[in-house]
Amino acid sequence: MFFATMMHLYIFATMVHIFDRYPSCLIGLLLAGLLVPLKVAAQKEWVPSASSVLDTVLLKEIRISGRKDPRVPVNVLSGNALSSRSGQSLAQVLQDVPGVSMIQTGTTITKPVINGLHGNRILILNNGVKQEGQQWGAEHAPEIDPAIAGTISVIKGAAGVRYGAEALGGVIVLDVPPLPFGKPVSGEAGTVLAANGGSFGGGFTLRSGWTSHPEWAWRIQGSGKKNGNFKTADYFLNNTGVRELNFSGEAGFRKGRWLITAYGSYFSTELGIFSGAHIGDTADLKARIQHEVPFEKGNFSYDIDAPRQQVVHRLYKTTVQYQFNDSSRLELWYAYQEDRRQEFDLRRAGRSAIPSLNLLLQTRSAALHWEQKRHSGWQTAAGATASYKANHNQPGTGVVPLIPNYKYMEAGVYGIQRMIRRGYELEAGLRYDHHYLNALGTRPFYRYVNDAGATVPVNEAGSYVKEVYYYGGERYFNNVSGMLGLRWKLKAAWNLSTHIGMAWRPPQVSELYSYGLHHGAASIEYGDSTLKGEQGYKWITTLQKQYGRLQLDASLYTQYIGGYIFLQPQRVYEQTIRGAFPVFRYQQTDALLSGLDLTARYRLWPALAYELRAAFIRARDIQQQRYLPLIPADRISHVLQYRFKEGQRINTSYIQLVSTFTARQRRYDPGSDFADPPPAYHLLHLEAGTRIYCKHHTLRLFATVSNLLNTSYKDYLDRFRYFSHGVGRNLQLRISYQF
Template identity: 40%
Template sequence: MQYKCLAFWAVLWLFATPSKGQEEHPLSMKRQDSIHLQDVEVIGERGELSQSTHRLSSREIQENRGKTLAESLTAISGVSTIGMGNSIVKPVINGLHSNRILILNNGVRQEGQQWGIEHAPEIDPFTAHQLEVVKGAQAVRYGADALGGVILASADDIDLDRDWKGNIDLIGQSNGRGGAANAVLEGGVKTLPGLGWRIQASKKRLGNYQAPDYVLGNTGVNEFNYAGTLQYKRGRNELELYWSHFGTQLGIFEGAHIGTIEDIQARIAYGRPFETYDFTYQIKAPRQKVSHDLAKVSWDHQFGSNRKLEVQYGLQRNRRREYDLRRVESDDTPMADMALTTQSLDVVLKQGNSSLGVQSLLQVNNNKPGTGTTPIIPNFDSYAAGLFAVHQFHIDRWHAEIGGRYDFKYLDIAGYRYRRDATNEDGTVEQYLLTDTREFHNASGTAGILYHFSSKLSWKSNIGLAWRAPSVNELYSDGVHHGSATYELGKPDLRSEKGLKWINSFIWSGEGLQATVDVYAQMLYDYIYAQPNPDAVRQTIRGTFPLFAYQQYDAFFYGADLRLRYAIRENLHYDVSAFLVRARNVEVDSYLPYIPPARLQQAFSWAYLGGSAPESYVKIAHRFVAKQTQYAEGMDYAAPPSAYHLFDMVVSKQFKTDTDTSWQVMLSVENIFNRSYKDYMDRFRYFAHQMGRNANLKISYQF
C-alpha cells in the first residue's frame, strides 16, 4: 500500500509538470508571480505556503546577541525552553522538544547527541542572519522527527558587489562577569566574477552565574567557534562550500551531584544550595566538553525558468565528553566519551509548483574506550532514507498544497550492560554484551490551504502526519547521565511515535496592527517521555541520582499562540506574545511532565528620534510565566514552582557615519528588580534558583 502511495505522488508530480510551451506562456507566468508576491507581502514567508512560519526581526536578533539559540527563539510565541540552568537550554515548540524538533543549520539537518535535555544544540547563533520557526508536523519537507516543528538558522547570500565588508560585535555581561565577541568579514573576488567568500569567528567566556541571593558553583562557559563559506555563481549553476566548528566547555552545577538518598531529599526540600560558592571562571568536574564540526557542499542547477535541481551533501562529526568527580582516576578522564559521525545526501527536483526529493542519512556512534565506565548508550550504526513529493495549487484567492513521504530507518546496536540480578565472585555487578537490530518505517503526509479574505486578513490551515523512531537512549540507556546528574533507564520494546497535528493560523496585517493567532491540536500515538520517579532514586558508587524511566502512552496536545504589534503612534509601539499549551496522557488520564506553563510577554518601544531612526529606541518589557497547574501530587520530585513576573529594559542608539558604516550601542537589563524565581522547565529547579539581575552592553560595528 505504501509503495502504491509513492507511485501515486510520482504520477501526480509528472502530470502537474507543465510543458515547455506552458513554461513560457506570458500570462501564466504573470499570474503566478502576482500570487507569490501577495504571499510575501501579506504573510512574510518563503515557500511554506500553508505552514505557520515565524521569523525573528533584525531588531530581535540584535537584542538577543550573545544568548543561546534557544533563548533567542523565545521571542516567538509558542516557543519556550527546557534545560539545566542558564547555559544548557533547548528550544520547545508547542510543548515538544529534543528529537521532535528538527534544526537546519545553513540547510543541513543538525545531528548531534541531541537526545538529552542537557544536550544543548551545538550551533553558534552568530552565524545566522535569519532565525525562523516553522510550527506543525513538518515531516514531508524536512524528514522524520519533525513532529513539533522545524528551526531554520540560515545566513544571507554573500554580497558579491563589494570587495569586502563585515561587522564586529562586542558584548559585556554583568551576571557571569564575562561576555562574547564576534567578527565577520566577507566580499567578492573581482578577478573571478561570481565568487564570494565569508569568514566568521566568535568567542564566549562567562564565570559562575548568580541567583539573586547566592552564587551557583561551577556554572561557567568557555566557547570558541568559527565558520567559513565560499559561494560561486555562474550562469545557471550555483555552488556553495560551507564549514563550521563549534566548541564549548560547560560547567555543571556542583550542588546537583549528591551522595546519599537522605541528602538528595534534604536538598530538594531546602530548594537552594547548602554550600556557599565564590565567583570563579574555573570550570571543573562535573562538566561537559563538546565539539561539533559541519561541512556542506551544495550545487543548484537551473534547467530553465521553471525547473531546478538541488543537490546537497553534509558531513558532521560530534564529540561529547562528560566529566565527573573521580575517586581513583584523574578528573581529566571523561566518564562518557561519544563520537557521532553523520553523512547526509539530499537531492530535490523542483518543477513549477511541485517538488520531488530523496534524502538519505548514515550515522555511526562510537563510545571511546578508556573511560573506565559503562557508556549510558551503546555503540550504534543507523541508516535512513526518505522519498517525498509536494505540489501546490493556486486558484484566485485560494492556495493549497499537498504532499506525501515515506521513510525507512535501520538501527544496529552493540554495547555492554549490567546484569543487575547477578554478580561476579568479587561482588561486582556482572556485565553482558547487548546486541540488537531494529527497523522502523512509516508514511507521512501534509495538506494545507491559504486563503486571502482581503489584503489585510488571511487564513492558513494545515494538517500534517509525522513520525519518529525512538532514539537510542530511549531504548537502551541504563546508567548515570553525568551531564544532567540523573539516572536514565530505557525501554527496549518502544514503538515509533506517530503524530497528527492540525494548526490554523489567522493573520491580520493592517497599517497600525499586525497580529497572528495560531490554534492547534495534536494527537501523539505512542508518545515517549522520561517520567521522574520520586519513589525510586538510584544509588551508585558515583552518588545518588534522581531516576527518570522512559515509558510510552498515547497523548493529546492542544493550545494557542498569539503575537501582536500595535502602532500607538508612528514612533511608539506595543508588542505582545502569549501562548497556552495543554497536554495529557489519554490512556491513563493523567498529566504529562515538563509541559511549559502559560506565558505572556509584552513590551512598549519608543523610537525617540522618530521613525527616521527606528534603531534608536527605548524598550520596557514584562514577562509573566504562570504556575504549572497541570500536575498531580507525587508525579515529580518537587511540585511546580510559583508563577513569576520579570521586567526588562533596552536602550539602543545607532550612529551612522556614512552610507556603508554604522555603530549601534545597546544597553539592556534583564530581571531589573533582581527577582528570585524558579522555572518549571529547568531541571536544576530541584536545587537552585534562576539567574538574577543581568546587565548587558552590546556594541556592534558594521563596515
C-alpha cells in the first residue's frame, strides 16, 4: 500500500510537469476517455443498458477545495449548482461531485454515498449540527431538505477529529446563508416542474436586515413538492409518489463582538414505496428477478398507499459567538432535534393505517468551539461536544419493534493546530470521544410446554406458548482519533495535499440487536450484541490546479476500516409460515477501500469547455479475501458546455451535454446477492440555463432533459433493481425570481 501510494505521488508530480508544459496532452487523454462510453454505446444493441435521472450543474459552480479545511479535499456547491438542482433530494443534488454516488431504494428513497461508504459511515451537518435521524436503515433517506443551504460542502477525508464519530467516509455540510445585517428586504421565489411523475413544487426565501436596528436580521425559507408515480423507459412504477413540505428560519442579533442566532428547520415527507417490491418469500423474489420487469404494469396516479413512509424532522438551534481582539473566536451552541419516523406496511383488517414502525428520536446536543488565526501563520482550534439521545418505539403498532428503546450519550474534546508557510501548510489534530449506550427492547419467543409448564423438546407433545424476552444492556465506547495533513504549493496554481485521518463509529443498535424477518429486504437478519466499533484510517492525496485554462482535481485515497460491520449471508434458508427466507448475520471484518476521484476541466475555446469526471473505487474484505457488497461501479462523465456571449441583461447563459457511463460492477462474489450486478449503462442529459437581469430583479431559468434517450437501465446501487428499472426520460423546468 505504501509503495502504491508513493508511486501515485510520483505520477501526480509527473502529471503536473507534463500538463503544465503541454496542455494538449491532456486534451488527447480526455478525448481518449470520451471514446470509452462511445464504444459501449455501440455495443448497446445486445447489452440492455440503462440511464439515471441525473442532470447537471453549471460547472464553475462546483468549486474545489477550500475554506472548510484546506488540507482535506472539499467540493463546494452553491449558486447555480444548487438552483439547477432545486426540488431534488440531497443525494441527487450531490451526484455531480466525483466520488459521490447514491444508494437507492426505488425512485423515492436516496442516500448519499461518499467513496463507497454511506448511512452511519458519513456525517450530515445541518447548519453545523449533526443530523440525527434513523440512518441505520438503507431504506431511510436523510431527513433534510437541501434547499435550506446556501452552500453544500462535501468533505471526503476521514474528518473524525473535527466532527466526531461516524465521519468515516466523509462529511456533508449544509451551511445556511449568512444573515443580511443592515440590508433591505430581498428574497427569491421559484417553481420546479417535471414531466416524469407529474412533479410540481416551489420554494421561497425572504430575508432582511432592519435599517433602524442594524443589529437585527432574519431569514425564512420554505419549499414543497408533490409528484405521482414515476415512469421508467417502458412502464409506470406504482406507488412511487412523494409529498414534501419544509420550512426553515433564522433570526440574529449582532452587536459589537457578539452574534446571537436562533435557527429552526422543519422537514416533512410522505413517500410511497414501489408496490411491486412487496414480496412474500425468496421464491417470490426469484420469480421477480427472472421476470426483470414488474408483473403488473402500473399507471399514473398521485395516490400514495401502503407500503409508505411518513417522516417529520425538526431542528432548533441557538448559537452565541464572541469575537476576541486577538483574531480568536468563541462559539457556543445548543440544539434540539426531533425525528419521527412512521412506516406503514400492507396489513390485514384495516391495519395498513397503523404504522408498523413508529419511532421517535429526540436529541439534545451542545458544542463549544474556539479558534484563533494568528498573523504569524499559526492557527488553533479546540472544542468540546456533547449530546444526549433518546429513542422510543411508540406503542400500538401491533408489530414487534425492529430496534429497542435506548438512551445514547456522547462527549468529545478535540484540538487542531495548523502552521501556514509560504510554500506549504501543516496540520495536526487529536480528539477523544466517550459514548454510552443503554438499550432495552422486548420480543416474544415461542416454546412448547407440558401441562406442568416445563419446556419440552419440539418433537414431543406440548402446548405452544409465547413468552416475552427482554434484551439490551449498557455499552461503553472510548476512542482516540488523530489526523495529520500537509499541503504543498507546487507552482502558481498547483497544489498537492496529503491527509491522513482517523475516524470511528460505534455499532448501531440495529447491528447489535436485529432479530428475525426484515420484510423490506426479504431476509432474516441477526445482530450481534458483542460487536465492537469500527476504526477507520483514510489517507487521501489530492492534486489540484484551481484556475487557468486547465483546472484539475484528482484525489487518490486508501482507507482501512478495522472491524467493518456488514451483513454476512449464511447461505441457509429459514422456513417460516410465509415461506423460506435467506439468513444474514451482522459480522465484522477488516476492509480496505482505495480509489480515484477525478475532475478535469479544459477551456477549448473561450465559449466552449470540456470536463471529465471519473470515480473508481476498489473495496475488499481483507480478512476473507472477498469483495465488499454495494460498492459503486466505475463511473465516467463527459461534459461539453457552451457559454453564450454575456449581455447586459441576459448573461450566464449556457447549454451543456452530459454523457455518463456507469460500468458493470464486476468486483462481486457470485452468489453473495440475490441477483448479479446489472449491465453497464450510458446516459445522455441535456441542460440549458440563463439569467435575466432587470434593474434589481433577476430571473433564472433552467431546462433539463435527463435520460435524453429514454434508456432502460438498472443501477447496481438501487436495492429495487431486482424488481424494476430506473427512471426514464424526464423534462424538468426550473424558474426562480430574485429580488
